Amino acid sequence: MIATLLKRHRIRRFNAARVRDVLRQPPLKVAATTESASAHVTTLIARVRLSTGGSNKRIIGSIA
Numbered sequence: 001m002i003a004t005l006l007k008r009h010r011i012r013r014f015n016a017a018r019v020r021d022v023l024r025q026p027p028l029k030v031a032a033t034t035e036s037a038s039a040h041v042t043t044l045i046a047r048v049r050l051s052t053g054g055s056n057k058r059i060i061g062s063i064a
Contacts, residue, residue, distance in 0.1 A: 003016040 002019050006012075006014065006016060006019065
């Protein structure tokens with residue numbers, strides 16, 4: 001399957017065995033990604049609330 005995909009896209013730099021080995025490695029761990037995204041969304045909600053003057057409380061409340 002990997003060899004077919006590489007051939008179809010004319011990728012010659014890597015062979016199927018090397019691609020398979022890389023894909024089987026454990027993924028990189030990125031510190032605090034979820035927490036960072038959550039904090040960013042919280043600040044965006046606060047900005048929307050300020051910019052709308054509270055006129056869309058029902059919409060924003062369903063997001064938060």
